[in-house]
Amino acid sequence: MLKRVFSYAFLTIAAIISFFPFLWMIISSTNKSVDVTKGRLLPGSYFLENLSNLLETVDLVPALMNSAKISITTTILSLLIASLAGYGFEIYQSKAKDMVFNFLLLSMMIPFAALMVPLFRMFGSISQTAPFIGIDTFAAVILPTVTTAFLIFFFRQSTKMFPKDILEAGRIDGLTEIGCFFRIYVPTMKTTYSAAAIITFMASWNSYLWPLVVLQSPENQTIPLLISVLGSSYSPDFGVIMTAIVIATLPAAFIFFIMQKQFVAGMMGSVK
Amino acid sequence: MITVKTKQNIQPMHSTRSLRMKNTAIGWSFIAIATVLICLFYFYPMVQALIMSMQSGTGTNLTFVGLDNYARLLQDPTFLTTVKNTVIYLIIQVPIMIILALFISVLLNDKTLKLKGVFRTAIFLPCVTSLVAYSVIFKYLFGQDGIINIFLLKLSIISEPIQWLTDPFWAKVAIIVAITWRWTGYNMIFYLSALQNIDHSIYEAAKMDGASPFQIFFKITIPLLKPIILFTSITSTIGTLQLFDEVMNITQGGPGNATITISQYIYNLSFKYTPDFGYAATVSYAIVIMIVIFSIFQFKVAGDKNA
Numbered sequence: 001m002l003k004r005v006f007s008y009a010f011l012t013i014a015a016i017i018s019f020f021p022f023l024w025m026i027i028s029s030t031n032k033s034v035d036v037t038k039g040r041l042l043p044g045s046y047f048l049e050n051l052s053n054l055l056e057t058v059d060l061v062p063a064l065m066n067s068a069k070i071s072i073t074t075t076i077l078s079l080l081i082a083s084l085a086g087y088g089f090e091i092y093q094s095k096a097k098d099m100v101f102n103f104l105l106l107s108m109m110i111p112f113a114a115l116m117v118p119l120f121r122m123f124g125s126i127s128q129t130a131p132f133i134g135i136d137t138f139a140a141v142i143l144p145t146v147t148t149a150f151l152i153f154f155f156r157q158s159t160k161m162f163p164k165d166i167l168e169a170g171r172i173d174g175l176t177e178i179g180c181f182f183r184i185y186v187p188t189m190k191t192t193y194s195a196a197a198i199i200t201f202m203a204s205w206n207s208y209l210w211p212l213v214v215l216q217s218p219e220n221q222t223i224p225l226l227i228s229v230l231g232s233s234y235s236p237d238f239g240v241i242m243t244a245i246v247i248a249t250l251p252a253a254f255i256f257f258i259m260q261k262q263f264v265a266g267m268m269g270s271v272k
Numbered sequence: 273m274i275t276v277k278t279k280q281n282i283q284p285m286h287s288t289r290s291l292r293m294k295n296t297a298i299g300w301s302f303i304a305i306a307t308v309l310i311c312l313f314y315f316y317p318m319v320q321a322l323i324m325s326m327q328s329g330t331g332t333n334l335t336f337v338g339l340d341n342y343a344r345l346l347q348d349p350t351f352l353t354t355v356k357n358t359v360i361y362l363i364i365q366v367p368i369m370i371i372l373a374l375f376i377s378v379l380l381n382d383k384t385l386k387l388k389g390v391f392r393t394a395i396f397l398p399c400v401t402s403l404v405a406y407s408v409i410f411k412y413l414f415g416q417d418g419i420i421n422i423f424l425l426k427l428s429i430i431s432e433p434i435q436w437l438t439d440p441f442w443a444k445v446a447i448i449v450a451i452t453w454r455w456t457g458y459n460m461i462f463y464l465s466a467l468q469n470i471d472h473s474i475y476e477a478a479k480m481d482g483a484s485p486f487q488i489f490f491k492i493t494i495p496l497l498k499p500i501i502l503f504t505s506i507t508s509t510i511g512t513l514q515l516f517d518e519v520m521n522i523t524q525g526g527p528g529n530a531t532i533t534i535s536q537y538i539y540n541l542s543f544k545y546t547p548d549f550g551y552a553a554t555v556s557y558a559i560v561i562m563i564v565i566f567s568i569f570q571f572k573v574a575g576d577k578n579a
């Protein structure tokens with residue numbers, strides 16, 4: 001009985017601590033900055049005013065559009081590249097390909113902090129010949145992060161469960177190898193694709209360090225960059241900042257709630 | 273049947289071989305794009321970084337200096353501070369978070385527990401926030417007039433507001449609390465799914481034999497979860513070694529350099545101070561080496577206890 005009470009008490013406290021910052025963020029977005037600093041914990045009626053102040057002070061909508069463009073492109077390309085590779089490594093398995101696979105996995109050990117400087121210089125020199133994929137372009141944000149060994153690994157693991165016999169059936173029906181991939185594999189692996197899509201989209205939507213390094217002009221700003229700038233201002237308007245964070249967090253939170261299962265499945269993919 | 277037989281009979285040897293060759297070529301073409309891109313954006317930059325780490329100078333005017341940068345590294349007080357800070361985060365934050373996550377997942381794994389879904393969702397929710405967004409929120413929560421100080425003062429736990437972000441000690445505490453808040457639920461999900469795979473009869477048998485809950489936890493649950501605990505501690509260690517977003521947005525590495533991390537130092541060396549790409553690359557290699565050492569070390573530790 002005592003154990004019971006302890007369980008509930010501990011979990012309730014943990015849940016409250018986990019949820020409180022969200023609650024504070026949402027409440028603060030409806031209050032005036034002065035009230036936020038006074039520690040007001042009741043919902044106010046200033047949300048619309050905060051929102052219009054926010055839209056006046058920063059380019060919120062362009063930043064949302066930039067983030068959306070980058071994240072959607074990254075997600076589509078990542079899924080295509082990684083699933084082709086994961087499928088290739090598993091279906092056309094050979095000793096040489098397994099060696100390549102293990103070599104690619106080594107890239108998971110490389111921290112991004114170590115890549116940032118050489119990548120910056122690489123895109124700096126590309127800028128001189130091909131400015132459209134050089135520094136301060138979306139292509140420069142997307143290209144280095146679009147292929148991850150983790151996602152290839154994830155697709156390869158999932159392909160192990162894929163019934164290979166139906167590929168044979170497809171070949172007999174006259175499908176080419178690439179046809180088998182697009183007509184049979186992709187439709188069968190919908191759950192794997194949606195798990196991978198969530199993980200990739202979230203990572204891209206929230207990424208900060210590389211865009212900070214490579215995107216220099218204000219009109220290319222993404223949402224995390226915008227929030228970071230707002231958060232470091234000397235005279236912060238708390239209501240406005242919290243409104244921005246609420247808007248930036250909403251897409252991720254929304255996706256999480258409708259696709260919680262796939263999200264967890266995607267996380268688990270790294271353990272298998 | 274007949275068609276298959278005739279096909280096999282008709283096709284000459286070299287044709288099957290060329291078919292196999294064709295299939296191999298198709299197989300390689302499936303993995304080509306990914307392989308090229310990973311080589312181009314992971315391995316090639318690492319080679320570049322190795323060359324750069326033996327060069328020095330400002331901006332693009334780099335000259336070869338051999339191992340001078342590595343000698344400088346060992347005497348650089350800022351670098352040593354970043355390593356010290358990172359080690360502090362590692363040895364304090366990672367164990368606290370893992371124990372907390374394990375404990376919560378064991379409580380949640382109770383079959384008779386009500387509101388399980390509510391607790392689980394609430395504790396997992398921090399994982400959906402972007403690192404920048406939650407960092408900014410925590411920066412204000414920990415402000416001098418922030419809600420955390422207001423709470424602690426009202427509950428009379430403290431008599432004066434704590435200088436969370438301007439005191440070297442409390443700033444580290446704030447960073448550790450923030451990271452723990454963000455990642456405990458993430459680790460909990462891994463433990464929960466591993467716990468659900470454990471056969472319940474093992475626990476029944478242990479209870480029959482009169483094992484206490486503590487004994488069950490340390491003698492059964494922990495050993496069975498060892499692979500997943502190892503996995504989460506490696507990912508947490510690697511994550512902590514690369515810490516950037518939080519520190520950049522909560523304390524900006526301050527006060528002084530009290531919370532600065534290695535990643536942030538690399539960023540400062542390349543983009544904040546007068547750019548010294550050569551030395552920044554040298555610091556980068558320090559992180560790579562640390563990640564490799566920690567991974568090997570953690571595998572060894574787990575391997576020994578398994579035997």
